[in-house]
Structure formats: C-alpha cells, structure tokens
Amino acid sequence: MFFKLARKNVTRSLKDYSVYFLTLTLGVSLFYVFNSLEGQWAMQMLAKSAHYMVESILIFMNIFSAFVSVVLACLVLYANTFLMKRRKRELGTYFLLGLPAGRVSLLLVLETLLIGLMALAAGLVLGVLLAQGLGLLTIAMFSAYPAGEQFALVLSVKAIGKTVLYFGVIFLVVMILTGVSVSRAKLIDLMQGARKNEEMKERPLWTSVLTFLAGVALLVVAYAMLLIRGMLYIDPLFFLMLALGTLGTLLFFRSLSGFLLRVVKGHKKLYYRGLNMFVLRQFNSRIHTTYLSMTVICLLLLLAIGVTACCVGLNDTIEQNTSSAAPYDVTIQNYSGDTTVADLPARLAESGFDPALLGEQHDFLFYYNDPAVTGIPADDAYAVVLLSDYNALMALQGGQALTGDGLPLVTDQAIVTGYSGMNRYLVAPDSWAEALQVRRQVFCANYRGDKQTAEDALAAACSSPAFSDGLTLSLDTRIGIYTENMGSKILVLFMGLYLGMVFLLTAAAVLALQQLSQAADNVPRYQILSRLGVPERMRDRSVLTQVALSFFLPLALAVVHSIVGMTAANAVISVVGQVDSVRSSLVTAGFLVLIYGAYFLATCFGARRIVKGNG
Amino acid sequence: MEPILSVSHLQKVYGDRGSHTRALDDLSFDVLPGEFVGVMGASGSGKTTLLNCVSTIDRPSSGTITVDGTDVTALRGKALSRFRRERLGFVFQDCNLLDTLTAFENIALALTILGTPAGEIDRRVRDTAGLLGLERVLEKYPYQLSGGEQQRVAAARAIITAPALVLADEPTGALDSKSAGQLLGQLSQLNREQGATIVMVTHDAFTASWCHRILFIKDGRLWHELRRDGEDRRRFFQDIIGVVSRLGGDAADVF
Numbered sequence: 001m002f003f004k005l006a007r008k009n010v011t012r013s014l015k016d017y018s019v020y021f022l023t024l025t026l027g028v029s030l031f032y033v034f035n036s037l038e039g040q041w042a043m044q045m046l047a048k049s050a051h052y053m054v055e056s057i058l059i060f061m062n063i064f065s066a067f068v069s070v071v072l073a074c075l076v077l078y079a080n081t082f083l084m085k086r087r088k089r090e091l092g093t094y095f096l097l098g099l100p101a102g103r104v105s106l107l108l109v110l111e112t113l114l115i116g117l118m119a120l121a122a123g124l125v126l127g128v129l130l131a132q133g134l135g136l137l138t139i140a141m142f143s144a145y146p147a148g149e150q151f152a153l154v155l156s157v158k159a160i161g162k163t164v165l166y167f168g169v170i171f172l173v174v175m176i177l178t179g180v181s182v183s184r185a186k187l188i189d190l191m192q193g194a195r196k197n198e199e200m201k202e203r204p205l206w207t208s209v210l211t212f213l214a215g216v217a218l219l220v221v222a223y224a225m226l227l228i229r230g231m232l233y234i235d236p237l238f239f240l241m242l243a244l245g246t247l248g249t250l251l252f253f254r255s256l257s258g259f260l261l262r263v264v265k266g267h268k269k270l271y272y273r274g275l276n277m278f279v280l281r282q283f284n285s286r287i288h289t290t291y292l293s294m295t296v297i298c299l300l301l302l303l304a305i306g307v308t309a310c311c312v313g314l315n316d317t318i319e320q321n322t323s324s325a326a327p328y329d330v331t332i333q334n335y336s337g338d339t340t341v342a343d344l345p346a347r348l349a350e351s352g353f354d355p356a357l358l359g360e361q362h363d364f365l366f367y368y369n370d371p372a373v374t375g376i377p378a379d380d381a382y383a384v385v386l387l388s389d390y391n392a393l394m395a396l397q398g399g400q401a402l403t404g405d406g407l408p409l410v411t412d413q414a415i416v417t418g419y420s421g422m423n424r425y426l427v428a429p430d431s432w433a434e435a436l437q438v439r440r441q442v443f444c445a446n447y448r449g450d451k452q453t454a455e456d457a458l459a460a461a462c463s464s465p466a467f468s469d470g471l472t473l474s475l476d477t478r479i480g481i482y483t484e485n486m487g488s489k490i491l492v493l494f495m496g497l498y499l500g501m502v503f504l505l506t507a508a509a510v511l512a513l514q515q516l517s518q519a520a521d522n523v524p525r526y527q528i529l530s531r532l533g534v535p536e537r538m539r540d541r542s543v544l545t546q547v548a549l550s551f552f553l554p555l556a557l558a559v560v561h562s563i564v565g566m567t568a569a570n571a572v573i574s575v576v577g578q579v580d581s582v583r584s585s586l587v588t589a590g591f592l593v594l595i596y597g598a599y600f601l602a603t604c605f606g607a608r609r610i611v612k613g614n615g
Numbered sequence: 616m617e618p619i620l621s622v623s624h625l626q627k628v629y630g631d632r633g634s635h636t637r638a639l640d641d642l643s644f645d646v647l648p649g650e651f652v653g654v655m656g657a658s659g660s661g662k663t664t665l666l667n668c669v670s671t672i673d674r675p676s677s678g679t680i681t682v683d684g685t686d687v688t689a690l691r692g693k694a695l696s697r698f699r700r701e702r703l704g705f706v707f708q709d710c711n712l713l714d715t716l717t718a719f720e721n722i723a724l725a726l727t728i729l730g731t732p733a734g735e736i737d738r739r740v741r742d743t744a745g746l747l748g749l750e751r752v753l754e755k756y757p758y759q760l761s762g763g764e765q766q767r768v769a770a771a772r773a774i775i776t777a778p779a780l781v782l783a784d785e786p787t788g789a790l791d792s793k794s795a796g797q798l799l800g801q802l803s804q805l806n807r808e809q810g811a812t813i814v815m816v817t818h819d820a821f822t823a824s825w826c827h828r829i830l831f832i833k834d835g836r837l838w839h840e841l842r843r844d845g846e847d848r849r850r851f852f853q854d855i856i857g858v859v860s861r862l863g864g865d866a867a868d869v870f
Contacts, residue, residue, distance in 0.1 A: 268733040268734070268736070268737075269733045271733070272723065272726075272727045272731075272733040272736050273727065273733070274727060274728065274730075275727070275728070276727075277716065277720055277723070277724065277727060278713065278715070278716065278724065281713075281715040281716050281720065282715050284715075285714075285715040525713055525714075525715070528711070528712075528713060529713075529728075530696075531670075531672065531699065531705055531707075532699065532700060532705070532724065532725060532728065532772075533696045533697065533698070533699030533700025533701070533703070533728065534696065534700065534728050535693055535696040535697070536692070536693075536696065538728065
C-alpha cells in the first residue's frame with residue numbers, strides 16, 4: 001500500500017516535472033560519458049603509445065568530475081526543495097489523516113529513491129549511446145590519423161560504477177535532507193503554504209531607472225578594465241573587475257523590469273496593446289525574487305559560453321599547429337651535419353629498416369645565413385635553403401614551387417616535420433652554396449604502404465646504436481606529433497565541452513523549474529483572463545513572452561559579457577596562435593541552441609499545459 | 616420589448632447514465648434590457664450552475680441561452696472568447712482582480728483586450744471609476760484596497776466595455792454590510808443611469824432586495840418569481856424573507 005502510494009506519486013511527478021527528470025537523466029548521462037572516456041577509442045589508442053597525456057587527462061577528469069558532481073548535487077537539491085514547496089498541501093493532508101511524520105518522511109524517501117533509480121537507469125542508457133556518438137566524433141576529428149582502427153561498442157564498467165556511486169551519494173543526501181525537513185514541518189504552514197503569496201512591494205520606478213543606469217555604468221567600467229588590462233595579470237585589480245562585473249549584472253537584473261516598465265509606460269500605444277500591460281507587470285512583480293537567480297544564471301551561461309568557445313578556439317589553434325608542424329611522415333635531422341654529412345637511408349637499411357617502406361624522400365642541407373653573402377640581416381632569416389632543395393621539398397609536401405625570380409626570398413613556409421628552430425629562412429639560388437657554410441643535414445620522407453608498420457619499423461631502426469653512431473640525430477614523425485597534439489586536443493576540447501555543457505544544463509534546468517512553478521502560480525490569473533474573454537492565442541502568447549523574457553534576458557547579457565571576455569581572451573590565446581573566432585562562436589552557438597533551446601521549448605510547452613489544463 | 620437574455624428549457628445533468636444529478640431541470644425565463652434581476656436559491660439549488668451556463672463558463676446539457684440575439688450555447692473557441700469580452704461583464708465573489716496590476720490597469724485591461732485605441736483608455740477608465748467613486752484609489756494595488764473597493768473595481772471593469780449583460784456571482788459575499796450596501800447602491804445606480812442590465816446570483820435577502828425582480832430556484836427549477844414594482848426596499852426585503860423561509864422547506868437550508 002505504502003509502496004503503491006509512492007509509486008503513484010512518482011508516476012505523477014514524472015508527468016508534472018518532466019523537466020526535473022530530464023535534468024537528472026541528462027546529468028547522469030553526461031557524467032557517464034565523460035568518465036567513460038578512458039575506454040574510448042581515442043584514449044585507448046593514446047594509451048597504446050603509452051602517451052604521458054593519458055595520465056593527466058584522467059587526473060583532470062577526476063578533478064572535474066568531483067566539481068561537476070557538486071554542481072549537480074546543488075541542482076538536485078534545489079529542484080527537490082522546489083518540488084517539496086509545491087507539494088506542501090499534499091504533505092499536510094497526509095499529516096491531517098494521521099500519518100506519523102516518520103512514515104511521511106519514509107514515503108518521500110521512497111519516492112526520491114524511485115525517481116533516482118529511474119533517472120540513473122535512463123541516464124546510463126542514454127550515456128552509453130552518447131558515448132558512442134562522442135567516439136564517432138573523435139574519429140571524425142582525427143580523420144588525418146590512421147583509418148582502419150576497429151570501432152566497437154564500448155561499455156565502461158568503471159564509469160558506470162563511478163556514476164552510480166556519485167549519484168547514489170547525491171540522492172542519499174537529498175533523501176536525508178527531505179526526511180529531516182518533513183519531520184520538522186508544521187501542519188499549519190503546510191496547509192496554508194499555497195496561500196502565502198509573494199509580498200508585492202512597489203518600489204518607485206525612478207529608483208529602478210537610477211539602479212539600471214548604475215548597473216550599466218559598473219558593467220562599462222568592468223568591460224573597460226578587462227579590455228585595457230587584458231586577462232594575463234591576476235592581481236587584486238582583476239578581482240575588483242570581476243566584482244564590479246558581477247555587481248553590475250546584479251543591479252542590471254534587479255532594475256531591468258522596472259526600467260522596462262517605466263519606458264513602456266511612456267508609450268501608451270505599446271503599453272495598452274493586448275496583454276502587454278499584464279506581461280510587464282507579471283515580470284516586474286516577480287523580479288524581486290528572481291533577480292538573484294537571473295544573475296547566477298547569466299554568470300553560468302557566461303561560463304558555459306566562455307569555456308566552450310575558448311576550448312573550441314584553442315582546439316582549432318592546436319589543429320592548425322599540427323598540420324603546419326608535420327608536412328611529411330618523417331624528418332631526421334642531423335645536427336652534426338656541419339662536420340659529417342651522412343647517408344641516412346643507408347644507415348637505416350644497415351639498422352634493419354626495409355628501404356621499401358619509404359616512398360618519396362629528399363635529403364638537403366641548411367646553411368648558415370652569412371649577411372656578407374646574402375645581404376639579409378641574421379635576425380631576419382636564421383638559415384638558408386637552396387632553391388632546388390626548396391622546390392623538391394615542396395613537391396614532397398604538395399606545396400607551391402618557386403621560380404628563380406625574386407631570390408633571395410625570406411619565408412616561413414614549414415619545410416620539416418617537428419621543430420627545427422629555423423622557422424624563418426632564406427631561399428637562395430643554388431649557385432650560392434659555395435660561399436655558405438653548412439649548418440645541418442635534414443632528411444625528409446613519406447612512408448609507402450601501411451603507415452603504422454613503417455612507423456614501428458623506423459622507431460626500431462632508429463633506436464639501434466649503429467644508426468646514430470658518431471652523430472647527433474633527432475627523429476620526428478607525423479604520427480608522433482599527431483599523438484602528442486591529440487592528447488592536448490582531447491584534454492582541452494573534452495574538458496571544455498564537459499564543463500560548458502554542465503553549466504548550461506544547470507542554468508537551463510533552474511530556469512525551467514522556476515518558470516514552471518511560476519506558471520502554476522499564474523493559473524488563477526489566466527483563469528481571470530479567460531473569463532474576461534481573452535482569446536486563447538493571446539493567453540498563449542503572454543505565457544510564451546514571460547518564459548522567453550526569463551530565458552533570453554540572461555542569455556543576452558551573457559552573450560555581451562562573453563563577447564567582451566573573448567576579445568580579451570583572444571589576446572592571451574593568440575600568444576599560442578590565432579583563435580578562429582567565427583568557428584568557435586558557431587560551435588558554441590550550436591551547443592547553446594541545442595541544449596538551451598530544448599529546455600526553452602520544453603518549458604514553453606509545460607507552462608502552456610499547466611495554464612491551459614486548469615483554465 | 617425584445618429580451619436581452621432569454622433562457623429556454625435549460626437542462627444541465629452531471630454524471631453518467633448510472634448515477635446522474637439534475638442541476639438544472641427545464642428552466643426558462645427572460646430578462647429585459649435595463650432590468651436588475653436577482654437569482655436566489657439554497658445551496659445546491661442550481662443557481663451557480665445557471666450563472667456558469669449563462670456566462671459561457673459551463674455548457675448546458677440541453678436547451679438554449681440567447682444573449683442579445685446570439686445563441687451562446689452554439690459558440691466555440693474564438694467566437695466564445697469574443698462574445699465574453701464584447702458582450703459580457705463579470706463581477707465574482709473572489710478571484711476577481713489581477714493582483715499584479717493596479718486598480719487603474721485592472722479596469723483598463725478590459726479595454727486593451729478589446730483593442731481599444733490607447734488614446735481613449737485613460738479617459739474612459741477615469742469616467743467609469745468616477746461612477747463608482749474610485750478616483751482616489753486608481754493607482755493602488757488590489758492588496759491595498761478594501762474588499763468593497765476591490766468589488767467596485769471589478770464592477771467598473773465589468774461595465775466599462777458597455778456589455779449587453781453584467782453577471783454578478785455573490786458580489787457581496789465577502790463584504791461587511793456597510794461595504795455591501797455601498798456596492799449595491801452603486802450597482803443599482805449603474806443600472807438606473809447607465810441602463811446596464813444586471814443578473815445577480817445571491818443567497819442573501821438583503822443583497823437581493825436591491826433588485827427589480829427575483830427568480831427563486833429550487834432543485835433546478837424556477838420555483839417562484841417576485842417583482843418589486845416600485846415597492847419600498849424595506850417592504851420588498853420582507854417579501855423576500857417570506858419567500859426564502861418557504862423556499863428550503865426548513866430554515867436550515869436557507870443560509
């Protein structure tokens with residue numbers, strides 16, 4: 001009987017609070033996806049090459065997961081308190097019927113347990129599917145690197161265990177807190193819970209206008225500080241800037257509705273059109289309780305946008321660096337080239353490397369840039385490459401060859417795989433070779449046939465002592481560079497997406513819950529409107545406008561914040577490389593639209609259903 | 616004279632075939648323009664069902680209700696909303712005013728949803744508020760108003776659109792006797808001076824005594840009808856008490 005009541009309540013709340021359930025499920029699945037990365041294809045591949053990044057990625061994942069679980073715990077607690085508030089009357093009825101407090105607590109604990117178990121199960125199923133999607137995404141991301149890897153359904157038992165553990169703890173905390181709060185509740189408060197309305201305090205509108213202007217002024221000061229000082233220096237002034245920005249945001253939201261009301265009231269035509277008056281007053285009447293959450297949501301959105309955009313941008317930067325850093329499959333540099341120019345392919349063959357594994361290749365020399373010969377200052381070009389070598393190398397990497405005109409020419413076109421220290425050099429006519437001094441010997445080649453086989457064979461040959469006998473050699477391969485970069489790429493991208501999505505999810509869920517509860521509070525008001533003959537379409541539009549205002553006002557300010565923030569962040573990242581802001585903005589926008597939009601739509605439908613269902 | 620409200624053979628049955636309750640049973644009556652009609656009856660007599668049907672909130676099982684030439688039982692969706700906002704005015708016991716709007720805005724709302732030009736709104740709201748003595752409370756919120764003032768604001772909102780019919784459901788139900796008297800005096804004045812047709816449901820003989828004509832409903836049927844015919848209000852009140860005392864069969868049912 002008892003269990004039956006709990007089960008019925010759960011089924012009902014699943015229908016009424018689908019947003020809550022959805023959020024729990026998404027939270028669980030996100031948590032699983034990012035903790036299952038270990039078992040993912042890309043990570044396994046990295047681990048196979050015993051990459052040092054794997055360790056740090058996993059450590060970061062653990063730290064972030066702890067942080068994320070705290071965020072999600074707060075969200076679950078918030079949502080739960082929220083649902084309890086709406087059920088005060090129902091709880092009061094249980095007490096009135098003579099159910100002892102202990103049993104009511106037990107009932108709620110059972111309900112929480114059931115919902116938790118269902119969300120956990122649904123979330124894990126969704127998580128396994130999403131993890132597969134993420135796997136495909138990584139393959140697409142690293143398309144440059146070996147095809148033919150097997151892609152199978154990965155089920156990370158460890159991640160499942162971790163998810164169950166973390167969420168188990170969260171639900172346990174929620175259950176305990178619910179139990180405690182119920183056993184301490186007073187019957188009179190429960191029964192009259194619905195009647196306690198928000199106190200309507202009318203503040204003179206001119207104070208709103210003043211507050212609004214003050215808020216905007218603070219924001220402008222904070223923006224100016226950020227743009228002028230940049231993001232590199234973290235000192236007291238930096239925190240002052242953060243404080244100013246936060247305070248500005250707070251004041252902005254606190255006064256926004258009053259300011260809007262003031263402005264629209266001045267335009268009688270607008271104010272007296274349809275339900276505009278009603279919508280604005282509704283919004284204004286709520287603002288004293290919602291401005292705080294709007295501020296928090298705005299900041300969460302800012303974090304979500306900022307983190308996602310910066311990570312996608314940084315990721316692009318890394319990608320660009322990778323392709324420019326590895327024009328051939330392999331480069332061997334002979335630092336002893338100024339004294340001994342060696343026959344590197346022959347040495348490879350001696351060390352047991354099958355020459356058939358190498359395809360096109362070119363051996364060339366870097367010369368010292370002697371200003372007396374070239375007429376170019378040593379600081380402008382660090383080395384000299386002969387025109388015939390340059391063109392052969394370009395042919396090897398599929399680049400543009402040079403004619404003999406306009407030489408000597410300073411260029412920064414990548415001509416070796418890996419790091420040479422000579423990223424700006426001079427292309428000179430072949431005839432100058434006599435006058436210049438050899439600096440280094442470089443051998444570049446592409447593999448023939450299966451790249452991984454060639455790579456393994458090469459690595460084995462190069463590690464034999466006979467190969468480097470008497471020489472200082474360095475070996476760089478494209479696969480090696482890719483693996484290295486892929487590590488940082490995964491780290492940056494996944495961390496960013498993980499955090500960004502969790503922040504976004506949290507913000508959207510809080511908003512959705514708030515709006516749905518407001519919709520329930522608004523039912524009597526819409527009933528009055530219906531009696532007055534307000535057509536359904538007009539009422540729907542009014543509901544929609546209210547939801548839209550609360551979803552898009554924080555978003556709008558967050559977007560402005562993040563544009564300013566990213567301008568400043570670009571200055572930092574551009575030290576590493578230029579951030580492609582168009583692409584990163586698009587990707588960010590995509591994520592926003594997907595998650596935030598889904599929540600917005602769900603809230604709109606939910607709110608409409610609540611209002612209509614009782615209207 | 617053509618009746619403004621005509622109810623004929625109205626039936627309302629609740630429940631299914633197995634067990635049903637007849638809330639309204641073949642009820643018919645007319646209301647002429649400019650009349651102030653009261654509907655009285657004990658709890659469960661069907662008077663609220665009647666008002667809900669007339670005000671298009673509920674739908675009768677059979678029979679017709681015609682308001683100003685329109686059969687409201689045939690109206691659906693948009694036409695229904697349109698009818699409500701253009702032809703009807705409501706004053707209810709509670710759930711009347713929007714608590715987030717000022718008195719002025721509550722009255723103005725009835726006009727804005729009709730699409731009245733913005734320029735006219737200020738003047739019309741102030742004129743109507745003047746009729747009900749609300750000039751000084753227009754900028755206040757409902758929670759700052761007394762119960763009587765709230766009901767007068769509701770009345771102002773009901774008549775500002777010049778509806779064919781004003782429906783009032785226990786408008787004095789939540790008021791003390793002084794405020795009730797004031798409100799009824801003003802409704803009666805609106806009826807006399809503005810020619811507003813009012814149908815008011817009440818179970819209170821004092822409230823009913825302000826009407827021209829009273830319909831007594833018992834078990835869903837029209838049981839008795841009482842006309843004031845220029846009689847003194849005190850005398851009319853005595854007449855009503857007389858009918859009411861017979862209405863329920865015993866005194867316990869009356870109030």
